[in-house]
Amino acid sequence: MATITGPLSGDAKNKVADVLQGALVDLVDLSLIAKQAHWNLIGSHFRPIHLQLDEVTELARSHTDTIAERIVALGANPDGRAATIAKSTKLSQPEAGWLEDGKVVATMTDILDGISKRMYERIQATEETDKVSQDLLIAVAQDIDKQHWMFQAQR
Template identity: 90%
Template sequence: MATITGPLSGDAKNTVTEALQGALVDLIDLSLIAKQAHWNLVGAHFRPIHLQLDEVTELARRHMDTIAERVVALGANPDGRAATIAKSSKLSQPESGWLEDGKVVATFTDILDAISKRMHERVRATEEPDPVSQDLLIAVAQDIDKQHWMFQAQR
C-alpha cells in the first residue's frame, strides 16, 4: 500500500494536523447546520437569511475540501466521517422543526463567533510549524469573520 509523506514530522506535524482536523470538523458541521437552518427557516426576513445560509454552506464546503487536502499533503488522514463529526463537534445545534428568522440570526451569530475564536487559535498554533497551513486557516477565519459580522448586524 502506498503512503503519503509530507514536509512536516514529529510535534510540528501533530500540532498542524490537529489544528486542521479541528477546522475540518467545524466546517463540516457548519455546512450541515447551515443547510438544516436553510430548509427550516421561517419569518419575515426569510429570503435574505435563506440566501445567506447558502453562502455559509458554500464557504464551509469550499474550505473543508482545501483543509482536508492539506492534511493529506502533510501525510495524514483527514476524518470527515459522520460519527467523527458527531462526537468531535463543539458547535451548538439548532432546535428541530421550524426556525424563526430572528432565532436563526442569533444562533448563527453565536456559532460563527465560536468558530472564529477557534480558527484564530489555530492560526496562532500553526504560525511557527507551518505557515502554509496557517495561510489556509487565515483564509477560513477571514470568511467566517465576515459571515459573523453579517449575521451580527442583523440582530
C-alpha cells in the same frame, strides 16, 4: 501499502494535523447546520437569510475541501465521517422543526463567533510550525468573520 509523506514530520506534523482536523470538524458541521437552518427557516426575513445560509454552506464546503487536502498533503488522514463530526463538534445544534428567522440569526451569530475564536487559536498554533496551513486558516477566518459580521448586523 503506500503512504503519503509531506513537508513536516514527527510532532510538528501531528500538531498541525490535529489543528487542521479541528478546523475540518468545525467546517463540516457548519455546512450541515447552515443547510438545516436553510431548509427550516421561517419568518418575515426569510429570503435574505435563506440566501445567506447558502453562502455559509458554500464557504464551509469550499474551505472543508482545502483543509482536508492540506491534511493529506502533510501525510495525515482527514476524518470527516459523520460519527467523528458528531462526537467532536463544538458547535451548538439548532432545534428540530421550523426555525424563526430571529432565532436563526442569533444562533448563526453565536456559532460563527465560536468558530472565529477557534480559528484564531489555530492560526497562532501554526505560526511557528507551518506557514502554509496558517495561511489557509487565515483565509477561513476571513470568510467566517465576514459572515459573523453580516449575521450580527441583523440581530
